[in-house]
Amino acid sequence: MSLEKPRPSTTDHVGVTEQGLDYEALADLLGDLVVGRESHINAEGFVVRPERVAEALGRLKQQAGFDHCSCVTAQEYDDRFESIYHLKKYADPTQEVSVVVPTSRDDPRSQSGNSVFRTADWHEREAYDLMGITYDEHPDLRRILLPETWQGHPLRMDYDQEQPQVVTFREHANPLKEDHREDDADTMFVNVGPHHPATHGVLHLKTVLDGETVADVDPDIGYLHRCEEQMCQQSTYRHQIMPYPDRWDYISAGILNEWAYARAAEDLAGLEVPEYAQVIRTMSAEMCRIAAHLLALGTFALDVYGDFTAIFMYSTRDREVVQNLLEDLTGQRLMFNYLRLGGVAWDLPEPREEYFEKVRDFLDDLPAKLEEYHDLVTGNEIFQLRCVNTGVLEPDVAKSYGATGPVARGSGIDYDLRRDDPYGYYPELDWDVVTEDGCDNYSRVLVRMKEIEESAKIIGQCVDLLEEWPEEEREIQSNVPRTLKPDNDTEVYRAVEAAKGELGIYMRSDGTDTPARFKIRSPCFSNLQTLPEMSTGEYIPDLIASLGSLDIVLGEVDR
């Protein structure tokens, strides 16, 4: 079947056995670095001394093959602070391990993992910003989401919310000031954003130009930070959290995001999801993916073509069709709030036949439309001139930064959680994971366009299944308690393949009906981190094109 992944022989990695991961072998590998063990739902955790983090991560990466630092979670207990490095393998993301680093309350200080995984840079900055853990040997430890002048660390228990904050516009104090990096260099500092036609939201790129080429670029994020994690921590598992995921990646990828929470929470609480609901979830999620990718294509065209081109309007027009289908299903166009723990909110709209017909009409029209896009976009010679071999992201660099989704697949990394860490109804369906080896802007566009075709294949199969589903077996939700109170101190990290890549949720329960810690691993956050690698030394237009090809949504970057 097409879903079979050509698995590389990873047996030379420590801990890999036929039965799965042998954590004892990993413990032996880490040896005296391990001072304790924890058991999370998704993986075993090794407790490591704060001053030997890089060594532990390094051994796991080099000798055990854990090349994907998916997320870094910082949290606070009554007696300690803790950073958790969630490690996975690009070759097989079901092989997971957590590296738990406790630090003292008085002086939370641990070693940075940046020397092993470049992606730890931003993740640790976020941990420092929100939780106040200091990472030694970090190259650039400063606040990332909040302004430089912020007082206190807002996710700490003792944080005083009433405390007045003074936020200056210091970075904009004098945008015209002279900026010479070296004594005789003719470089020029330019603020690209936060209000700029190409940043697709409030992103601020501190850019240093040398003529028309980019000498240095430093993304400044956090303009759209809405304390999503904290809001989720104050909400109950059962109903109150589900609306929030719609607001992370709000480019019509809502159901994909909801699924990330649903998957994590269902694993945390041990809930079953009826098969019928899984099929509906799979279908609606792929509709969201098509809508998201169409918009990504249209806005990328904006960046490369100029404003108000045919492509942008065409993709908006075609996206509208999917939006209507989703509206029929969920009653909403933007904030769907359709999934529920243990299933979905309600069944397909009546009359069912009419709805299936609409979906089929959409699927039938799609190939011709995609052909048109290929004529207009990917077949255009100027477009190829602009996109081929620009914004190059080598696979090993992409892996080090934790890039996932179309960005990773455009760099030839065969990684898709729908297949590699199966959930929903995906394993039962016939579809392919799209990869391109170009590593450039062009490949990323191609991957998205081909993924639209694959999503259409999935939707088509789901419609066939739903149509023949016996009426008495249409169970849309399993039996879920009215109030969910997972056992005290249960921890889970689960991810799904969202529109932009791996969207992961870490949750720790404390025995109440709200999570003690809710951490969102945003794919855009990690993907955006690769921008300086892609665009330093290239031209300004390529910087803009690369940014567009990353397809970030600031709502998800800043959360």
Next chain:
Amino acid sequence: MNWGLLQQANNSTNGSGNGTNATNASGGMGGGEVQTLPDTLASLLGLGDGPLVTFVMGIVAAGLVASFLLTLVAVSGIWGKRKITAAFTDRIAVNRHGPFGLLIIVADAVRLLSKELIVPDGADRPAYDIAPIIMVSSALLGFAVIPMGSGIQLADPEAGLVYVFAVASIASVGLVTAGYASNNKFSFLGGLRAVAQNIAYEIPLVVTAASVVIFAGSLRMSEIVAAQSATLVSLGPVSIPAWYAFVNPFAFVLFVAANLAEVGRNPFDVPEAPTEIVAGWQTEYSSVYFVLCYLSEFIHIFLGGAIIATLFLGGPAGPGPEALGFVWFVLKMLAVYLFTQWARSAVPRVRIDQLIEIGWKGMLVLSFANLLLTAVIVGVAF
């Protein structure tokens, strides 16, 4: 430089053609038999032809032509552009104000003019104010020598074509002035890009035009038009005129492409490049100044269309009586305008280094090859 190139081309024509060029002979170099619009006005009013009368009538005629152009820009720039772009992008566009939404022109004009004029801190004041005026006037001045048919031509100097290119390229000065005077880094980048682009594309443009001059044997606009009135081939009842677009399609394509760069439209809109450098040189212009910038862009597009129509599409020639010439001319100009909007809707923008490379390594070489070829053909055939 333009002048020198064209002179050279002209001389070489005379040399190689050796006076046998038919059009050359029929047109003559010294005559001024074409009646210009000021003359017509003067004679209609029975005012004789003193220098004062010529001066006053020249002003009046220029006012008439400029008013027409501004009206054309208002209709096509504010209303037509939206409708055309909407048609390309599957939308409806303005349709609420007046018939076909035409009253949006009034609404937009009022809106734009009533906006606050924000002058950035540290702008180089006289230069910042003058730049938009330079750009608009350079485009308008070009129309002085364009034969628009039905007897509408303000002047018909011997070096008409050179004059058009000379005044049109004054706009580059306006662009760079606007760029640096705005005290904005995006404007600055845009201004520099505009100058680099204009230099890279002006030369192929002028050299390609020179190949037309070789054919026509004259720089005088009216004679270039007259030279295209002959019949190229007759297909039964339909006779195809000897427009230079048909005689030398290669030069026509080159010229149209270079003209896209000259007016800064996709794929060559890098001086503005909205998604890269916000709005390029016009980032800091608002209200009336913005209107002037906008106006100059559109008049430049129309001037480009007028030059293309005159050099390659037989000027005001078309079926029907000669009095309809003006209509045909405007239609040809609008066709070129439509083409620029089409390109804008569907063609990606090239990168600045690619743009310069296409200009210097591609277009320049091709245009000189075209010039040489034309000179050889004219020398051998006539």
